[in-house]
Amino acid sequence: MKISLIEARDLSEAWFLCLRKTLTEGYEYKIERGSYKGQYRKELDLTAVQVKNPATKPLIPSVPQGVPPPTSMEYVESYLPYLMTAHKAKEEQYTYGQYLEKQIPQVIKMYKEDG
Numbered sequence: 001m002k003i004s005l006i007e008a009r010d011l012s013e014a015w016f017l018c019l020r021k022t023l024t025e026g027y028e029y030k031i032e033r034g035s036y037k038g039q040y041r042k043e044l045d046l047t048a049v050q051v052k053n054p055a056t057k058p059l060i061p062s063v064p065q066g067v068p069p070p071t072s073m074e075y076v077e078s079y080l081p082y083l084m085t086a087h088k089a090k091e092e093q094y095t096y097g098q099y100l101e102k103q104i105p106q107v108i109k110m111y112k113e114d115g
Contacts, residue, residue, distance in 0.1 A: 004047040010056040014049050015070065021047070 004021055008014035026042035059076060063069050081087060086098035 001045045004044045006047060006049045008049065008051050010053050011051055011059055012056075012061045014051050015061040018047065018049065 002025075004025065006014060006017045006021060008017050022042050022044055026044050028040050028042050031037055031039050031041060058073075060069060060071050060073060082095050082097060084097045084100065086095060086101045088095055088098070
């Protein structure tokens, strides 16, 4: 297994660096089932990304004119509750937020008491 390490200044740069590394160093495989059966994809084994300034705006990549963006701010904002709350949609088995939500009051208390 090859581990790829990427250091970026912001999320936009991180996206482009991940894309470049995937295109230059990723391995190609054929999709064997599902709606994309027969198509090919490239992927990296394992990637760790360090973003020095993750809150820098815009949070989504700025792409050249004519290139479709990988996401939108609307999608990011709609995905945030999935990450931060325990609320599950009908078809979901879990959310990441259900593991985090219970810890938030404890973390706030800790910072209030200990700084």
